[in-house]
Amino acid sequence: MYIYAVSQIEVIPCKICGDKSSGVHYGVITCEGCKGFFRRSQSSSVQYSCSRQSNCLIDRASRNRCQSCRLKKCVAQGMSRDAVKFGRMSKRQRDSLIAEVERHRQQQRLQANQDEPQSLPAFRTSKEPRVHSPHLIQPLVPTYSCPLDLERPIRSTEVHPYLSCATGEAQALGMAYRGTQRSGNSSSFSAGRGERLPVCLSPCLSLCACVCVCVCVEELCASIVRSHRETSQYRVDELQTLRWKIFSREEVHAYQSKTVDEMWQHCAMRLTDAVQYVVEFAKRIPGFRQLGQNDQICLLKSGSMEVVLVRMSRLFNPENGTVFFDGKFAGTELFKSLACGDFIAAVFDFAHSLCALRLTEQQVALFSALVLINAGMGHFPKHLYQKVTVLRSLCALHIEKLRWFRQLYPFTVHSLFPALYKELFGSDIDVQSVATL
Ligand code: C3S
Numbered sequence: 120m121y122i123y124a125v126s127q128i129e130v131i132p133c134k135i136c137g138d139k140s141s142g143v144h145y146g147v148i149t150c151e152g153c154k155g156f157f158r159r160s161q162s163s164s165v166q167y168s169c170s171r172q173s174n175c176l177i178d179r180a181s182r183n184r185c186q187s188c189r190l191k192k193c194v195a196q197g198m199s200r201d202a203v204k205f206g207r208m209s210k211r212q213r214d215s216l217i218a219e220v221e222r223h224r225q226q227q228r229l230q231a232n233q234d235e236p237q238s239l240p241a242f243r244t245s246k247e248p249r250v251h252s253p254h255l256i257q258p259l260v261p262t263y264s265c266p267l268d269l270e271r272p273i274r275s276t277e278v279h280p281y282l283s284c285a286t287g288e289a290q291a292l293g294m295a296y297r298g299t300q301r302s303g304n305s306s307s308f309s310a311g312r313g314e315r316l317p318v319c320l321s322p323c324l325s326l327c328a329c330v331c332v333c334v335c336v337e338e339l340c341a342s343i344v345r346s347h348r349e350t351s352q353y354r355v356d357e358l359q360t361l362r363w364k365i366f367s368r369e370e371v372h373a374y375q376s377k378t379v380d381e382m383w384q385h386c387a388m389r390l391t392d393a394v395q396y397v398v399e400f401a402k403r404i405p406g407f408r409q410l411g412q413n414d415q416i417c418l419l420k421s422g423s424m425e426v427v428l429v430r431m432s433r434l435f436n437p438e439n440g441t442v443f444f445d446g447k448f449a450g451t452e453l454f455k456s457l458a459c460g461d462f463i464a465a466v467f468d469f470a471h472s473l474c475a476l477r478l479t480e481q482q483v484a485l486f487s488a489l490v491l492i493n494a495g496m497g498h499f500p501k502h503l504y505q506k507v508t509v510l511r512s513l514c515a516l517h518i519e520k521l522r523w524f525r526q527l528y529p530f531t532v533h534s535l536f537p538a539l540y541k542e543l544f545g546s547d548i549d550v551q552s553v554a555t556l
Pocket residue numbers: 350351352353383386387389390393396427428430431434442443444454457459463466
């Protein structure tokens with residue numbers, strides 16, 4: 120329920136100027152502009168004054184006219200440098216936020232022409248045989264230095280009553296599951312061919328089990344968003360201002376004149392830097408460190424490049440099709456000497472398509488975590504993986520049937536159906552509309 124609220128928060132316009140918001144900044148839902156403005160206003164050298172009566176209207180068009188009144192409004196709305204972070208809101212704040220998101224969503228639904236949902240193009244890295252990899256393991260284990268969220272006490276009261284489960288249960292689940300695997304060591308995925316259940320079947324499940332015990336959903340989201348921020352080499356807003364820095368013709372030529380071998384080595388180095396940040400991101404996802412080492416490696420092997428490509432969209436300028444690389448923005452032609460034109464084109468196309476979705480940093484963070492965890496799914500035998508699609512459509516049909524039934528027998532659903540059933544399968548608006556019949 121909370122993931123939903125986090126990802127939908129931008130339906131609420133900026134509380135300062137009414138522009139499209141990009142999330143909670145300094146404790147208030149604001150747009151990128153007002154966030155940046157507030158950040159700049161916090162430097163001690165800044166002193167604003169209003170040349171009118173200190174009651175200027177602040178909206179999208181006028182927000183740059185009076186800094187003093189804009190700042191006043193920021194403060195009045197509750198912006199503060201050390202504002203409580205999203206994940207630590209009180210239950211009341213959270214509920215009212217969710218209610219507000221829902222109100223805006225309903226309003227949007229009423230506005231007839233809704234945007235078509237855009238689908239992500241299928242893009243997968245090739246499935247290489249899994250081999251034992253010391254370079255992934257080494258940095259993973261000894262560097263658990265930072266006191267992460269997992270060390271924080273569990274606030275069991277915040278766990279949804281239907282979702283709470285005892286530590287022992289979840290552990291048993293994870294262990295029972297592991298028990299069904301054949302060997303549980305790296306050799307099982309370094310050797311052999313054909314379809315067998317690799318050790319990596321467990322990440323999804325044991326991660327779910329860990330997450331279920333350790334954090335409630337909102338803390339999980341907040342923590343993922345924080346991890347993403349802390350493990351990104353570059354900040355999106357900083358890079359926006361560097362978009363003019365484009366490689367000159369001569370510089371591009373210098374890259375193009377490198378030998379295939381030189382350019383590959385160079386790119387492999389840059390890519391490895393980026394992967395290392397992703398490894399750090401993964402380690403900070405609650406539950407990840409609780410996985411067995413093989414599972415960690417397995418997820419990173421299939422997921423880290425995927426996450427790098429997701430992250431690439433943040434550093435991509437769709438206006439001219441360039442990406443921030445080696446300190447400036449580079450187009451596909453710069454990578455010519457790699458002799459992989461088709462791959463580079465596909466990667467840039469993907470960045471373009473992801474950019475078009477205009478994801479917020481929160482969404483990029485949550486999507487990255489999803490991609491990483493989902494990477495484990497690639498290890499399912501194909502026929503089993505395909506069942507997921509069938510399950511999805513069966514469940515969608517179930518919801519459709521319930522809607523149909525509810526139209527015929529609204530009171531039965533409202534009064535006689537189990538609460539859990541309604542909460543899981545009945546959408547809020549429908550429940551409300553039944554209630555007001
Ligand atoms: C064949 C292979 C070796 C070449 C791959 C060529 C391209 C696709 C690679 C080379 C990138 C992808 C352009 C790579 C270098 C970048 C390195 C990578 C995208 C990005 C832009 C980064 C920074 C570094 C991905 C996002 C990283 O930013 S971060 O750390 O803030 O997430």
